Amino acid sequence: MVLIELYVSVQGESSFAGLPCIFVRLAGCNLRCSWCDSEYTFHGGEKFTLDQVEQKIAALAPVKLVEFTGGEPMLQERELLPMMDRLLNQGYTLLLETSGERPLANVPKPVHKIMDVKCPASGESARFHLANLDTLTPRDEVKFVISDRADYEFTRDFIRQYDLAARCGHILLSPAFTKTPTPERTADNCVLDPRLLVEWMLADHLPARLSLQIHKFIWEPLKKGV
Ligand code: SF4
Numbered sequence: 001m002v003l004i005e006l007y008v009s010v011q012g013e014s015s016f017a018g019l020p021c022i023f024v025r026l027a028g029c030n031l032r033c034s035w036c037d038s039e040y041t042f043h044g045g046e047k048f049t050l051d052q053v054e055q056k057i058a059a060l061a062p063v064k065l066v067e068f069t070g071g072e073p074m075l076q077e078r079e080l081l082p083m084m085d086r087l088l089n090q091g092y093t094l095l096l097e098t099s100g101e102r103p104l105a106n107v108p109k110p111v112h113k114i115m116d117v118k119c120p121a122s123g124e125s126a127r128f129h130l131a132n133l134d135t136l137t138p139r140d141e142v143k144f145v146i147s148d149r150a151d152y153e154f155t156r157d158f159i160r161q162y163d164l165a166a167r168c169g170h171i172l173l174s175p176a177f178t179k180t181p182t183p184e185r186t187a188d189n190c191v192l193d194p195r196l197l198v199e200w201m202l203a204d205h206l207p208a209r210l211s212l213q214i215h216k217f218i219w220e221p222l223k224k225g226v
Contacts, residue, residue: 001053001079002027002045004071007225008060011067012215014114014141015170016095021065022057026080029071031099033122035147035176035191040224041071050083057087067095074102084108101127104135113140114172119154121147121176136167143172143211147191151176152200155208165207172211173197181221187212189221 004025011021027045029038048056057066066087073080073096084094088110096107100115101124107113115132118124122145136142142164144155155173158164164171175197181189198210219226 004041020063026070026073031124065093069097104132119151138169140168141170147176171208173208174211183220185217
């Protein structure tokens, strides 16, 4: 498995936000989202065996919540899926952050999938693997990163067209964050003002929750490994 970093922090997003969490960041991504904050994962990384990854995670006990993220972790599915099985057997709770581009049918059922649906401003909205909607359970979460009103309307229509609230546990709406933030830990670094997004959500009675990347408000926005 080729990793960029493995560390413990608090979870910054999703319904698990705020909980201590071990992050396993895998190298490589086949998308190029316009607002990507993880371009440092596109190249490089260090290769580890599954035993070595397991030992690194065990060394961060007592934390039992692990997120696999990237990049796109499912590009390394051959190693990732057996790694997940190992950790599930040891009682870990697992999160998988994924772009939704790779088929997810083989992800072990107990894993909490946090799946993106890419909006138009990302430049990658055509890459979504629609059949992944059929893999969702109440354990899973679907995330939309929203840059503007057009992205919001895409999100609203997608939620309604596919009855998303009935398919998954949480729908997350996250304002896109600028790629060139100031060091200040402020919502002014969001491309879309969260206040505006909240107004739109409430006006449309969307069955969704606002999701801010809280690590970018706790630490300087460009800080890695947190
Ligand atoms: S899928 Fe994630 S890592 Fe890949 S380009 Fe998009 S935001 Fe970046």
